[in-house]
Amino acid sequence: MTTVNKFLRFQALLPQRTRYTATIKAINSDGTSTAETRDGGRVRVAGTSVAVDGKAWIEDGRIVGEAPVLTEYLELV
Template sequence: MATTNIWQQFKSLIPEGGRTIVTITLNSGDGTSTATFRDGTVIRVQGESVPAGNNALIQDRVVKAELPALATYEAEV
């Protein structure tokens, strides 16, 4: 039965877990990679499908896709 609660319908459109762009710094050879956030934080993620030095999309510490290297801009508001 479909819910009529608008908030629940909205929440169902948003995927579970956060998605983040990182730079892959090392493929470990054991199915994991080392990734670096823009602020310099380093984490280990599952997956080696993205070569070292390239950007990747991760979700729940799992590599989901390789991303192109695009220019980034910061603006203070």
């Protein structure tokens, strides 16, 4: 059944999962890892497949894979 509500139709097009990269800071003994986000926040995520100081893709609170380590820089124009 489709809806005529335009906002709900638009919302259905958006991805439902939250995905971001983080640096793994510690691997915990309970099968979780402590990760640091780009803004400095710390989160505990499920999974231990990425080594300490490695970058990881985090999706819905779990590690889904290793992310590439890319150089970040700021360019002022």
